[in-house]
Amino acid sequence: MIPAPIPEQEEQRLQAVHALHLLDTPAEERFDRLSRMAARMFGTSAAFVSLIDRDRQLFKSRVGLDVSETPRDISLCAHAILGNDVLVVPDTRLDVRFADNPLVTGEPFLRFYAGQPLRAPSGDKVGTLCIADQTPRDLSPDEREILRELGELVEKELRMTDTIALQEELIGSQRELIRVQERVSRELGEAAKYVEASLPPPIDAPLEIRWVYLPSGSLGGDGFGYAELTPGRYAIYLLDVCGHGVASALLAVVVLNALRARSLTGVDFAQPAEVLAALNAAFPMSKHGNRFFTLWYGVLEIATGQLTYASGGHPPAFAIDRRTGAVTRLTGQGIAVGCVATADYEQLTHRLAPEETLYLYSDGAFEIRQGRGAMYSLAQFERALVETAQQDLQLETVVAELQKFRGPGSFKDDIAIMTARLPS
Numbered sequence: 339m340i341p342a343p344i345p346e347q348e349e350q351r352l353q354a355v356h357a358l359h360l361l362d363t364p365a366e367e368r369f370d371r372l373s374r375m376a377a378r379m380f381g382t383s384a385a386f387v388s389l390i391d392r393d394r395q396l397f398k399s400r401v402g403l404d405v406s407e408t409p410r411d412i413s414l415c416a417h418a419i420l421g422n423d424v425l426v427v428p429d430t431r432l433d434v435r436f437a438d439n440p441l442v443t444g445e446p447f448l449r450f451y452a453g454q455p456l457r458a459p460s461g462d463k464v465g466t467l468c469i470a471d472q473t474p475r476d477l478s479p480d481e482r483e484i485l486r487e488l489g490e491l492v493e494k495e496l497r498m499t500d501t502i503a504l505q506e507e508l509i510g511s512q513r514e515l516i517r518v519q520e521r522v523s524r525e526l527g528e529a530a531k532y533v534e535a536s537l538p539p540p541i542d543a544p545l546e547i548r549w550v551y552l553p554s555g556s557l558g559g560d561g562f563g564y565a566e567l568t569p570g571r572y573a574i575y576l577l578d579v580c581g582h583g584v585a586s587a588l589l590a591v592v593v594l595n596a597l598r599a600r601s602l603t604g605v606d607f608a609q610p611a612e613v614l615a616a617l618n619a620a621f622p623m624s625k626h627g628n629r630f631f632t633l634w635y636g637v638l639e640i641a642t643g644q645l646t647y648a649s650g651g652h653p654p655a656f657a658i659d660r661r662t663g664a665v666t667r668l669t670g671q672g673i674a675v676g677c678v679a680t681a682d683y684e685q686l687t688h689r690l691a692p693e694e695t696l697y698l699y700s701d702g703a704f705e706i707r708q709g710r711g712a713m714y715s716l717a718q719f720e721r722a723l724v725e726t727a728q729q730d731l732q733l734e735t736v737v738a739e740l741q742k743f744r745g746p747g748s749f750k751d752d753i754a755i756m757t758a759r760l761p762s
Contacts, residue, residue, distance in 0.1 A: 340434065345420060347462070351463065354460045354462035358389070366399070368498075373385045384402030384446065384469065385468065390415060390416055390419055395407060403446060412439055415466040418454070424485055446472070450470060450473060452470075454468070456496065457496075466489075491628060544570065547564055550734060552749060559631065560754040561593070561754070565597070567608055571637060575634065576699065576756055577633040578700040580629055596620070609685065611648040613635050613648075618675045618676060640761075644689055646685060648683045658724055659694050663724045668686070698756045699756070700755075702754070703736075706743060714743050714744075722739050733755055
């Protein structure tokens with residue numbers, strides 16, 4: 339094992355680390371969401387945001403890691419901050435720097451590592467956004483660019499730290515600012531009602547579609563819909579724009595309008611992969627405030643039950659047999675929409691049986707934290723849907739379970755769940 343050399347201007351770099359005021363602080367959703375997104379987009383078992391202190395590596399956010407910090411001398415990230423670009427280690431056992439590293443030879447048995455250096459507002463490299471796995475692999479040029487862009491989103495959050503602290507101080511000391519905040523909340527609430535009012539109504543024929551939508555405490559970017567493309571053929575879709583606020587909600591509305599009006603030129607809306615590719619070209623994140631979105635899009639033939647679908651970085655849809663509780667996960671290869679100009683999307687099929695119910699949902703339906711404790715898992719959410727399907731209950735039953743888990747207060751993210759099933 340070869341410990342990373344100490345960078346030049348180390349004392350200046352350490353000052354930048356401490357100036358962030360993030361060391362030994364609780365987990366924050368703004369960083370955790372990006373770690374989860376990185377793990378999901380790259381299909382790795384671990385993703386984390388690290389900060390390199392004088393003698394230790396601290397994980398401000400982590401997915402797939404049990405430890406909150408490690409000694410600096412065994413840190414792979416300490417090597418990553420020495421460069422300006424993504425450090426990719428396809429197989430740590432073949433790299434003399436890491437072959438006998440305790441993180442490689444023992445838990446968590448890291449074999450693949452990729453780390454994007456993160457810069458503080460001062461320009462000093464303070465840590466990394468990393469992905470890691472127990473299986474050797476490499477990153478394509480496009481994947482390296484995705485990791486760089488995700489790193490830029492983390493850096494944006496680093497720059498926001500001082501602003502957030504100042505905002506909290508002002509809110510606590512100035513009544514006028516409190517009144518402004520209350521007015522903004524009311525306006526965001528009105529905006530959320532507008533978004534909800536734009537959602538299509540449930541229908542009973544020729545296809546039965548039901549949904550629930552719970553806006554979060556902050557205006558978010560969930561949206562969904564359906565449309566009859568030709569007699570007996572329906573498009574069904576659900577999207578989730580990253581982030582919160584008016585900008586995310588506006589992007590969701592614009593994309594939904596493009597889908598409803600079928601305004602993408604030259605696109606066959608009966609071909610899901612073609613639709614996702616067209617949206618990816620039309621909504622690059624570089625032109626939308628670094629905002630991207632995930633999308634599940636399917637086309638269902640009512641007469642045959644043939645379902646053709648594609649996914650852009652979205653959680654899998656579920657086809658649940660209401661008699662047996664058997665679950666078929668419907669997912670596909672494809673990154674979030676808007677991240678990479680040349681993205682490809684996999685198109686798949688499934689025959690939806692008359693006894694099956696199709697469930698689409700946003701990640702807010704399972705990424706729910708109980709205070710600062712446990713996270714509601716996708717497996718728990720899946721079990722709740724199975725029970726609901728088998729007992730033929732309303733979606734409000736699932737929402738009640740989520741609210742019970744969450745406890746008092748509003749959800750941190752929008753929750754959207756939509757079902758579709760063939761007529762009996």
